[in-house]
Amino acid sequence: MIIAVASGKGGTGKTTVAVNLARVIGSPVRLLDCDVEEPNAHLFLSGEASERETISVPVPAVDESLCDACGECGRFCAYHAIVSLATKPLVFPELCHGCGGCALVCPRGAIREVDRRIGVIEIRNADGIVLVQGLLDVGVAMAPPLVRAVKAKLVPGEHTIIDAPPGTACPVVAAVRGADFVILVTEPTPFGLNDLALAADMTASLGVPFGVVVNRVGVGDGRVHAFCRERGIPVLLDIPDDRRIAEAYSRGKLVVDALPEYRGHFERLLERTREAVRAS
Amino acid sequence: MRVAFTTSGDSLDAALDARFGRAPRFLVCDTDSGAVEVIDNQKGMDAAQGAGIQAAQTVARAGVQAVVTGHCGPKAFRVLSEAGVAVYTTDAATVAEALERFRSGGLTEARSADVDGHWV
Ligand code: SF4
Ligand code: SF4
Numbered sequence: 001m002i003i004a005v006a007s008g009k010g011g012t013g014k015t016t017v018a019v020n021l022a023r024v025i026g027s028p029v030r031l032l033d034c035d036v037e038e039p040n041a042h043l044f045l046s047g048e049a050s051e052r053e054t055i056s057v058p059v060p061a062v063d064e065s066l067c068d069a070c071g072e073c074g075r076f077c078a079y080h081a082i083v084s085l086a087t088k089p090l091v092f093p094e095l096c097h098g099c100g101g102c103a104l105v106c107p108r109g110a111i112r113e114v115d116r117r118i119g120v121i122e123i124r125n126a127d128g129i130v131l132v133q134g135l136l137d138v139g140v141a142m143a144p145p146l147v148r149a150v151k152a153k154l155v156p157g158e159h160t161i162i163d164a165p166p167g168t169a170c171p172v173v174a175a176v177r178g179a180d181f182v183i184l185v186t187e188p189t190p191f192g193l194n195d196l197a198l199a200a201d202m203t204a205s206l207g208v209p210f211g212v213v214v215n216r217v218g219v220g221d222g223r224v225h226a227f228c229r230e231r232g233i234p235v236l237l238d239i240p241d242d243r244r245i246a247e248a249y250s251r252g253k254l255v256v257d258a259l260p261e262y263r264g265h266f267e268r269l270l271e272r273t274r275e276a277v278r279a280s
Numbered sequence: 281m282r283v284a285f286t287t288s289g290d291s292l293d294a295a296l297d298a299r300f301g302r303a304p305r306f307l308v309c310d311t312d313s314g315a316v317e318v319i320d321n322q323k324g325m326d327a328a329q330g331a332g333i334q335a336a337q338t339v340a341r342a343g344v345q346a347v348v349t350g351h352c353g354p355k356a357f358r359v360l361s362e363a364g365v366a367v368y369t370t371d372a373a374t375v376a377e378a379l380e381r382f383r384s385g386g387l388t389e390a391r392s393a394d395v396d397g398h399w400v
Contacts, residue, residue: 074337080330085340085363092355095330141329 002160003273004179006203007186008195010038010166013215013239014185016249017269018163019044019129020256021183024266027128029159034147034175036119036134041163043252045126052122055134055149056115057098057142064088066110073102073111094141119146121153130158143171151175168202176203181277182210183236183269188220193227200233209280213269216241234276237269281311283382284339285375286349290318292376298350301332306339307375311383317342332356340365348378354393369394 003021007014019041022031033041060073060082067088074084081096082089093116103111119136134150136143143165151174154160164175164182176182182203186196196212203210211234214224218241228235239245239262248258256263286303287294297303306319319342324335332352336359339347346366360367368387372378381387 080327080333080337083333083337083359083362085337085359087362090358090362092330092333095333095355 001181001274001277002154002162002179004162004164004176004182004208006164006172006176006182006184006199007166008168008184008197008199009191012166012185012187012192012195013213014166015040015044015163016215016245016255017183017185017213017239018161020254020262020266021270022129022159022161023254023256024263024270025159025161027159028130028155029128029161030130030132030153030155032150032154032160032162033131033133034150034171035163035165036136036143036146036150036171037165039133039135039163041131042124042126042133044254045124045129045131047124047126047131049122049124052120053149054117055119055121055146056117057096057145058100058113059093059096059098059116060091060102060111061114062089062091063110063112066108067106068108070107072105072107076101076105094139097142098145118142121146121150123153144174147171147174151178168198172199172202173206176208177206179208181273181280182208183213183273184210185213185215186224187216188214188222188224190220190223192220193224196224196227200231209276211236211273211276213237213239215239234272236272236276237265239265281346282308282342282344283311283346283348283379284308284319284342284344285378286347287375289375292316292374292379294375296348296350296370296372296375296378298371300347300349300352300356301327301335303335303349306335306342308339308342308344309375309379311379330355333359336360336363336365346382348382348387351395352390352393353395357390357393 005018033039071084073082118140122133132153134146165171186192217238284306286297288304308317324331336356340363348368367390
């Protein structure tokens with residue numbers, strides 16, 4: 001079963017849900033930290049990285065001696081990553097999506113692809129949880145290829161938890177696609193509701209079944225719950241606004257270890273998620 | 281000489297838009313004949329990324345020799361220089377005012393981008 005944990009914005013407790021769920025699900029389990037701009041699942045798990053892999057995307061390199069400045073490459077590229085105005089083309093690697101199209105359309109065979117590094121993947125074994133973490137290099141804006149590379153480390157048949165990037169843009173879509181179920185984490189506040197609505201629309205449009213975890217219940221109001229009732233979205237778990245949870249978080253401790261009374265909460269979340277997957 | 285000014289309007293008395301890549305339109309003035317032409321920058325405005333590059337291609341294809349705007353980012357600057365288009369930045373409020381400064385030689389040509397990428 002592949003469960004993705006996502007959130008319309010950062011700081012809602014998405015990683016808390018992902019790591020605690022990974023702890024209660026039993027081994028073998030793989031936690032894929034796809035929040036590649038700010039991976040933090042490792043803060044809650046011990047263990048040194050045992051494997052490291054550099055991830056690159058192909059970007060064009062132009063051999064100017066072959067190029068006749070015909071401009072085909074620039075006309076083809078939808079991302080303005082290669083530009084030719086009756087001149088030898090300019091390449092903007094940071095905008096390139098690595099589709100390889102410019103090399104294909106170049107009538108002179110002047111374009112070949114070279115690797116541009118975008119980040120690294122680290123794998124560590126943390127007390128029975130295999131954590132695969134992607135880390136985007138500073139200044140790189142191209143998260144989806146790295147997210148896909150992290151997801152390629154998935155082992156079929158193993159329990160898999162995906163910690164998705166926050167938001168509703170391409171990197172999240174790349175992380176959530178192909179999951180059996182998505183858990184959307186939110187807070188019971190007007191902002192939380194707004195972001196949940198966006199995240200729910202995105203997940204629904206991908207055709208992946210989903211449910212909601214409401215974190216810090218006690219702050220805010222009842223509108224998130226009302227929204228879920230109206231839309232027929234199952235609320236899988238309410239996590240109360242408990243100072244001790246925030247304390248455990250700030251010390252890098254798993255809630256289920258630091259506060260054993262919450263273990264049942266996450267086991268119930270798992271059980272309800274399984275039921276929802278079966279029902280879908 | 282054909283000069284493009286960034287603007288949200290469509291005449292000389294319209295405001296000069298300080299942004300290059302995401303300016304709604306370019307007003308192209310022929311400094312010799314005084315003729316004025318409006319060019320749409322919808323593609324640049326809609327671009328998720330690379331707005332400056334898109335806009336630079338648009339003005340270069342319109343055959344201008346210079347661009348007058350508020351600020352210009354590095355990618356747009358690279359494309360414009362490659363295409364042989366000079367860049368001038370100014371804080372003039374209207375296109376007419378910017379044109380006047382340009383004509384009187386009150387503007388100096390930019391040697392590099394004056395803002396970083398995301399400003400455009
Ligand atoms: S590989 Fe694709 S995205 Fe990259 S420059 Fe070529 S056409 Fe554009
Ligand atoms: S398509 Fe090939 S030959 Fe044409 S401008 Fe691009 S690199 Fe040069």
